[in-house]
Amino acid sequence: MEKKDLRKQYFLQFAEYKNGPEHIKAEEKISDHVMIFFKSKILSKKYKIMAYQPLKTELPVLDLMKDLQCEIFIPRINGDFLEPVSLATGVMIRTHELDFIITPGLYISKNGYRLGRGGGYYDRLLQDYPLQKTLFVGYDWQVIDQIPLDSWDKPVGFWITDKKTETCV
Secondary structure, eight states: OOHHHHHHHHHHHHHHHTTHHHHHHHHHHHHHHHHHHHHHOOOOEEEEEEEOOOTSSSHHHHHHHTTTTTEEEEEEETTTEEEEETTTOBOOGGGGGSSSEEEESEEETSSBEOOOSOOHHHHHHHEEEEEEEEEEEEOOEEESSHHHHHHHHTSSEEESSSSSSEEEE
């Protein structure tokens, strides 16, 4: 299946899923898994995590992070690139100053490649960023066997769903 067909499939699947009762329990489980993941990473300072402002057709990732002791950054588009900006203060930092990047995505393959919306912003952001500091957070049904890859596609190091946390590094 081509990327454009997978994107169409996602929006249909997401609408159906959000109209059912399962997503609330799944989001609670995802939140628990996110907390466990970050508690397992021993950092001596407050985390600096870049997440994203979720669209209506995405997991409410910022809500899931509300109990984390961290400073949350969101991406701001600057030309063809993303810049991390503090959600609390509006101050921009350099990408290498982040402890983790949580990427959005429509689907993720079992080996960590994500299907985004098609702009390539996150692939450019992740190009020189350590793989072991990147993760995707989503529903278990978003994990699929394979995603068509282009030469610029970059994987993430971990993915977290309502069912499990998987290491790709």
